[in-house]
Amino acid sequence: MPERPTSGDTRPPSNIFPRIAAMMLLQYWPLGVWAVTVGTYIGANTGEQGAAIFSAGFIGFSTISGAIGSLVSPLVFGFLSDRFLAADRLVALLHVGCAAAAWWMHSTDSEQWFFVALLLYWNCFNPSCSLTNKIALEHLSDPERQYPHARLFATGGWISAGLFIGVGWPWLFGAEIESTGVPLAIGAWSSLAMAAYALSLPRTRPMLAERGGQQKDRRPTRGLASNRPLIGFLVIAALAVVPSMAYNNYANLFLNWAGYPSPAALMTLGQLSDLMCLAALPMLSARLGLSRVFFLGVLAWSVRYGLLTLASSLGWTAAVYGAIIVHGPCYVFVYVAGVMIVDQLSGPAQRGAAQGLNAIATGGVGHLGGALLVGFMQQASLTPEGVSPPPYDWSTFWLAPAILSTATAVAFAMAFLVRGRAARRAAPDPQRAS
Numbered sequence: 482m483p484e485r486p487t488s489g490d491t492r493p494p495s496n497i498f499p500r501i502a503a504m505m506l507l508q509y510w511p512l513g514v515w516a517v518t519v520g521t522y523i524g525a526n527t528g529e530q531g532a533a534i535f536s537a538g539f540i541g542f543s544t545i546s547g548a549i550g551s552l553v554s555p556l557v558f559g560f561l562s563d564r565f566l567a568a569d570r571l572v573a574l575l576h577v578g579c580a581a582a583a584w585w586m587h588s589t590d591s592e593q594w595f596f597v598a599l600l601l602y603w604n605c606f607n608p609s610c611s612l613t614n615k616i617a618l619e620h621l622s623d624p625e626r627q628y629p630h631a632r633l634f635a636t637g638g639w640i641s642a643g644l645f646i647g648v649g650w651p652w653l654f655g656a657e658i659e660s661t662g663v664p665l666a667i668g669a670w671s672s673l674a675m676a677a678y679a680l681s682l683p684r685t686r687p688m689l690a691e692r693g694g695q696q697k698d699r700r701p702t703r704g705l706a707s708n709r710p711l712i713g714f715l716v717i718a719a720l721a722v723v724p725s726m727a728y729n730n731y732a733n734l735f736l737n738w739a740g741y742p743s744p745a746a747l748m749t750l751g752q753l754s755d756l757m758c759l760a761a762l763p764m765l766s767a768r769l770g771l772s773r774v775f776f777l778g779v780l781a782w783s784v785r786y787g788l789l790t791l792a793s794s795l796g797w798t799a800a801v802y803g804a805i806i807v808h809g810p811c812y813v814f815v816y817v818a819g820v821m822i823v824d825q826l827s828g829p830a831q832r833g834a835a836q837g838l839n840a841i842a843t844g845g846v847g848h849l850g851g852a853l854l855v856g857f858m859q860q861a862s863l864t865p866e867g868v869s870p871p872p873y874d875w876s877t878f879w880l881a882p883a884i885l886s887t888a889t890a891v892a893f894a895m896a897f898l899v900r901g902r903a904a905r906r907a908a909p910d911p912q913r914a915s
Contacts, residue, residue, distance in 0.1 A: 513642030550603025559837030726851030751808025778814025
């Protein structure tokens with residue numbers, strides 16, 4: 482295998498990994514303090530409740546902002562990082578934008594301005610995720626083995642953020658804040674901390690600058706549109722994440738509605754599952770291949786929503802805990818393995834743009850479709866307009882993404898796994914040939 486190009490950083494790997502791990506933790510901690518509870522905050526101020534800021538269905542439709550934030554900006558900033566500007570400096574700039582947007586959401590009492598602030602936040606946060614992936618994949622000496630382990634610290638940041646909001650803050654100050662705007666303020670200050678840390682990251686210069694501006698590298702995205710394996714995978718990845726928006730935006734609200742204690746802290750059980758799956762991902766990818774791991778992740782989403790449907794209709798507490806714990810396969814095998822598959826399918830000079838396209842497919846197109854779906858499902862099953870008190874028909878709500886996840890898993894298996902097995906039978910094994 483040819484040696485991986487670097488961006489000029491010569492620090493030893495023993496120094497790089499702790500810095501990349503800290504980057505991952507600080508990247509996701511600011512989002513973790515408010516993303517899980519913002520649906521509860523919106524729900525507490527919807528209609529005539531609380532400050533009466535939001536209208537019915539806004540929880541679901543507000544997630545469109547996250548999808549819009551992944552439609553253009555990840556590719557734009559990925560292109561800039563491949564051609565003009567250092568990725569670490571772009572990450573610092575983007576987190577300053579995240580801090581401003583989070584504080585704006587905390588302070589506004591207008592639904593329209595809240596949505597605008599959400600748009601600003603996601604247009605800064607989503608490309609910063611792609612760029613931190615690029616930084617990690619660029620500098621780690623063995624990315625296929627070390628990248629999942631670095632992502633352990635991202636999950637650790639998310640877990641510690643949820644525990645701080647659900648347990649730490651009430652213990653320190655004697656008050657619950659999950660239905661308030663305080664987590665947004667904490668997230669703003671945390672993003673400023675990440676912006677400062679990003680300035681200390683190893684410099685990740687554009688590949689064009691490293692090669693002296695050669696003409697062949699002047700269009701780092703030129704070959705991506707003709708990369709059929711990459712485009713085919715991105716289509717499936719977009720379909721796979723559509724159902725995720727139901728859990729991401731309504732699980733905390735469901736747990737609060739059902740009376741579970743400290744829902745934000747309870748949901749960190751899912752991140753513990755993340756840790757185990759991240760630790761096992763290098764072994765699983767070596768034994769099963771990343772495609773099969775990805776398929777298991779898509780299938781896990783259908784299992785999760787099936788459990789939530791049972792829990793809603795039959796009141797099974799064990800099913801709720803099972804749906805939370807299966808978060809590891811749902812997230813790691815789809816999102817993290819997806820990043821690794823995209824990196825395998827693209828070249829070093831196109832890494833930033835390719836990861837930007839992955840963010841567009843999953844966080845943009847896929848999450849946009851999911852946001853629209855769950856917004857309509859909320860209006861139909863949870864809080865119909867003009868119905869008081871709202872019925873909160875959770876069993877019907879969870880059933881729709883369960884069906885969609887199952888259909889996507891079957892489609893992926895038929896289109897990729899079966900066809901891939903047939904292609905392997907028709908082609909000689911290069912390892913055996915050697």
